[in-house]
Amino acid sequence: QVQVVESGGDSVQAGGSLRLSCVVSKTGFKLYVIGWYRQAPGKQRDLVATITREGAADYTNSIEGRFRIARDNDENTVTLQMNSLEPEDTAIYYCKVTAARYGRTNLQYYWGQGTQVTVSS
Numbered sequence: 001q002v003q004v005v006e007s008g009g010d011s012v013q014a015g016g017s018l019r020l021s022c023v024v025s026k027t028g029f030k031l032y033v034i035g036w037y038r039q040a041p042g043k044q045r046d047l048v049a050t051i052t053r054e055g056a057a058d059y060t061n062s063i064e065g066r067f068r069i070a071r072d073n074d075e076n077t078v079t080l081q082m083n084s085l086e087p088e089d090t091a092i093y094y095c096k097v098t099a100a101r102y103g104r105t106n107l108q109y110y111w112g113q114g115t116q117v118t119v120s121s
Contacts, residue, residue: 002026002110006095009115012085020080020115022095032098032107034078036069038091038117045094051078085119092116 008020024031035050049069051057057069068081078095092114100107 002029002097002099002108004095004097004110004112006093006112006115009093009117011118011120014086014119014121016085016119017081017083018085018117020082020093020117022078022080022097022112024076024078024095024097024110026076026099028102029099030102031073031076032100034071034098035096036078036080037094037096038089039094039114040091043091048093049080082117085117087119087121090117090119 003025005023006020008018010018012018033050033052036048037045038048039045047060049057049059049067051069051071053073055071059067066084069078071078094114095112097110098107099110
């Protein structure tokens with residue numbers, strides 16, 4: 001079983017910072033790419049950043065270097081450091097985990113319930 005729990009969302013003023021955490025509980029699974037996505041009201045869910053087991057990270061161009069993703073494989077935790085937040089960053093932020101059972105090659109995807117980030121002007 002794989003369970004994904006996000007935390008760290010809050011209401012902040014423009015220019016502020018937040019650190020989001022994604023904690024993955026697993027039994028009998030190996031974790032692969034983990035990513036952060038976000039969804040604003042009335043809009044589709046969009047990719048924010050991904051990170052591999054080796055620590056290679058990719059970011060969407062829209063954040064323009066303001067966010068940083070990090071991963072701790074021993075703790076099964078991924079964080080998203082968000083700086084210089086803007087009202088346009090307001091959204092529910094979701095953690096997506098790619099995983100496969102040990103001894104299997106088929107990948108499965110798991111989503112958390114999300115954490116709300118609200119940025120006011």
